[in-house]
Amino acid sequence: MSGSDTNSSNPSGGTNPTGSTTGVKRKCKTCTITSETVVTAPANRARTTIGVGEEVNLTCSNSSVGWSVTGDAVLNGGGASATLQAGSTAGAVVVTATGPTCTCSITFNVITPSDPLMQPAPGYDLKHHSGRPDCGYYGEFYLPPDTVSFKNLEVREKNSKCVAEGFYIKFNNITHQPAGQTESGWFTMNDCVSGKGTPANLDDTIYSGDPGGAGPPFEAGTMTFPIVWEYRVRGGAATALKQFEQKHVVDATGKCTTAKDGASASRVPGDPDGNPWPD
Amino acid sequence: MGLALAAPAAGQSSDRTTYLDKVINGKHMSETTARAAAQLAEFEQKKEPHCLQAASELLETIDLAKETDAMKRLALRRETLETWLALLALIDRNLDPNFNPQDLPSTSVAPPRVGNVAYPPGVDPSVIADPQARARYEEALKQNTQKAENYRIQTWLKRFNESLSPKAERFVRMSYTTVPGDQREVAETVKKLIKNPQRASALTRAAAPKQ
Numbered sequence: 313m314s315g316s317d318t319n320s321s322n323p324s325g326g327t328n329p330t331g332s333t334t335g336v337k338r339k340c341k342t343c344t345i346t347s348e349t350v351v352t353a354p355a356n357r358a359r360t361t362i363g364v365g366e367e368v369n370l371t372c373s374n375s376s377v378g379w380s381v382t383g384d385a386v387l388n389g390g391g392a393s394a395t396l397q398a399g400s401t402a403g404a405v406v407v408t409a410t411g412p413t414c415t416c417s418i419t420f421n422v423i424t425p426s427d428p429l430m431q432p433a434p435g436y437d438l439k440h441h442s443g444r445p446d447c448g449y450y451g452e453f454y455l456p457p458d459t460v461s462f463k464n465l466e467v468r469e470k471n472s473k474c475v476a477e478g479f480y481i482k483f484n485n486i487t488h489q490p491a492g493q494t495e496s497g498w499f500t501m502n503d504c505v506s507g508k509g510t511p512a513n514l515d516d517t518i519y520s521g522d523p524g525g526a527g528p529p530f531e532a533g534t535m536t537f538p539i540v541w542e543y544r545v546r547g548g549a550a551t552a553l554k555q556f557e558q559k560h561v562v563d564a565t566g567k568c569t570t571a572k573d574g575a576s577a578s579r580v581p582g583d584p585d586g587n588p589w590p591d
Numbered sequence: 592m593g594l595a596l597a598a599p600a601a602g603q604s605s606d607r608t609t610y611l612d613k614v615i616n617g618k619h620m621s622e623t624t625a626r627a628a629a630q631l632a633e634f635e636q637k638k639e640p641h642c643l644q645a646a647s648e649l650l651e652t653i654d655l656a657k658e659t660d661a662m663k664r665l666a667l668r669r670e671t672l673e674t675w676l677a678l679l680a681l682i683d684r685n686l687d688p689n690f691n692p693q694d695l696p697s698t699s700v701a702p703p704r705v706g707n708v709a710y711p712p713g714v715d716p717s718v719i720a721d722p723q724a725r726a727r728y729e730e731a732l733k734q735n736t737q738k739a740e741n742y743r744i745q746t747w748l749k750r751f752n753e754s755l756s757p758k759a760e761r762f763v764r765m766s767y768t769t770v771p772g773d774q775r776e777v778a779e780t781v782k783k784l785i786k787n788p789q790r791a792s793a794l795t796r797a798a799a800p801k802q
Contacts, residue, residue: 350754388651446709450697466743469698474711483711489699490732491715496698497739500746513746514739516698521711535711547641560711589697591704 343416344373345409350395351461353503361421363510365464365545368396370407372416377409384422397464398422400545425455425462427554428541429509430516430573437586439519440579445479445530445566447579448519450588455501455543455553456509462543466498467512468550470540478533479562482523488537488558495542517589518572520560528566528581535560539572610783614677620663623649624670631677638685640747646678647755655766668766669776675759676784676794682755683787686748687741696739702728756790760797769800 349357350367362368370379375392383406384399396407402424408417432438432449439448455462471494476484489496499514520535537558542550556573566581579586615632619625630646633639653671658664699713703724710718716732719725767773777798785791 386648388648390654441704441709444707448712486710486714486718488711489713489715491717497736498743499696499698499739500743513692513695513742514698515695517701517712519701519709519712521701521714522704522707522709524707546644547639589701591701591709 342373343377343409343411343414345407345416345418346371346373347396347418347420349461351463351503353461354459354506359459360419361423361460362398363460363462363465364398364400364402364422364424366398366422366461367464368398368420370394370396370409370418372409372411374409374411374414374416377411380408380410382406382408383420385420396420397546400548400551423457423460424551425465425509425543425553426457428556428573429454429456430556431508431575432577433515436588438577438579439588440568440583440586441522442583442585443581444522445527445562445568445581446520446522447560447568447570447577448517449570449577451516451518451572451575453499453512453514453516453541454505454509455512458504458506458509461504462510463501463503465501465510465543465545466547467501467541467543468496468498469516470495470542470552472538472540474535474537476533476535479525479531480520480523480533480535480560483521483535488539498544516572518558518570520562520568520570529564530562530566532563533561611677611680614673614784619670619674621653621667621670623653624667624674627674628677631674631681634681638744640744640751643678643682643747643751643755646674647751647758650675650678650762651758669780671762672766672777672780673784675762676780679756679759679790679794680784680786682748682752683785683790685744686752687745690745690749692742692746692749694742696742697735700728700731700735756793760793763794763797767798774798 347358347360348369349359349362350369371393379387379389379394381387383404384401385405386397387407388395398405402422405420405422406417408415430451430453433452436450440446453467471487471489473485473487474483499512502511502513504510538555539558540555541553543553544550558572561569567578569576569578615628615635619628627646627649630642634642650671655664655668658667701712702710702714702719705721705724716725716729719728763777767777778795781791781794785794
């Protein structure tokens with residue numbers, strides 16, 4: 313993307329083909345800023361809508377410029393090139409290149425992640441023990457939208473307690489992580505995936521567990537964890553994403569359904585064993 | 592024979608480590624390089640990769656041309672070079688060449704199944720009655736945490752190695768001339784701080800006279 317020349321008129325009204333600055337003011341030359349995102353995904357690297365924390369390489373057509381920025385961003389570099397890294401807040405970031413005779417600028421629209429997307433990871437079996445009402449899967453975590461990159465972010469999952477009843481009553485109030493910790497460690501992000509968003513470098517181990525007991529028939533029951541993920545930019549303060557649920561449901565036939573953030577998978581007791589991770 | 596060869600190398604390594612420590616923890620004339628060095632010291636202490644990026648950003652703000660005193664400018668240039676190279680040396684020292692980015696960490700681990708009972712992943716170990724199963728689970732949790740943290744550190748180190756190395760080389764290229772004194776300063780500082788031969792070669796090439 314090229315930014316606009318904001319001072320292309322001749323300030324002196326005269327011309328100076330030699331470019332000399334003696335006596336006559338030099339004719340203002342045109343000046344443009346070209347931008348290219350550092351990451352190669354999304355494919356449109358000339359876009360000016362970028363994610364929080366995203367980096368963009370900037371080049372000015374005039375090599376003798378000083379760079380400045382307004383908005384939440386860090387700008388480094390000198391001469392004809394500079395690198396912009398968006399901060400942690402959404403909004404406009406304006407980069408200006410100022411030379412002896414011209415000024416040009418480019419405006420970026422910085423956006424934050426929208427609601428997280430979770431789905432079963434492809435290539436793994438569903439977790440299940442034949443004859444038992446249990447089910448689970450490895451989950452993938454994405455930060456939409458897929459129009460920008462959040463590769464420079466990190467994410468983590470907060471600890472929480474479940475509410476369980478019926479079949480799962482034995483698990484009521486257990487924690488999603490060891491009781492002494494308030495959240496997981498931070499996980500890095502990867503290259504943006506079209507149609508999904510920026511994936512976290514993790515496998516989320518999502519599983520109903522099995523409180524035991526004979527069946528079928530099984531006592532119907534549900535177990536629900538409130539789930540909150542957070543993100544941060546460049547090691548900064550954590551920002552919470554929209555809360556969703558991890559829910560496990562068993563019916564009298566022993567059909568188990570595990571759902572997290574809308575995505576779900578089911579198994580009935582007669583299904584074969586599945587072991588994406590060892591017991 | 593192997594030991595006889597190893598001994599001088601170890602001594603050499605110790606000398607270089609000492610110089611690295613001096614750059615990271617010693618006094619700096621420049622407030623900016625001092626702050627950058629403090630970030631490197633914090634990285635050494637906490638292994639927080641973002642400290643390396645913070646150090647880099649500080650070093651990038653240094654404009655040698657703004658220092659009007661020639662002697663101070665030369666000292667600032669040397670300090671900046673040393674701090675850039677210390678940053679690269681820390682990346683080299685901590686980057687695991689065998690790191691496999693495909694081996695993703697998990698958010699949590701599932702406790703061992705005991706009979707027909709299996710708790711959901713991540714549950715507090717205290718709920719597991721069987722002491723042996725509990726001990727196995729606690730160990731698995733510990734290893735998972737370590738794997739996740741190591742994955743995070745290695746991911747950032749790999750990225751920073753790719754993004755910061757060209758910046759350090761650019762500093763060398765733009766700040767040092769082909770006069771023998773400049774060439775010598777770069778060569779000697781590289782020798783003191785950089786153990787990675789490919790890195791040393793790249794930095795020396797950046798300073799070398801252009802063909």
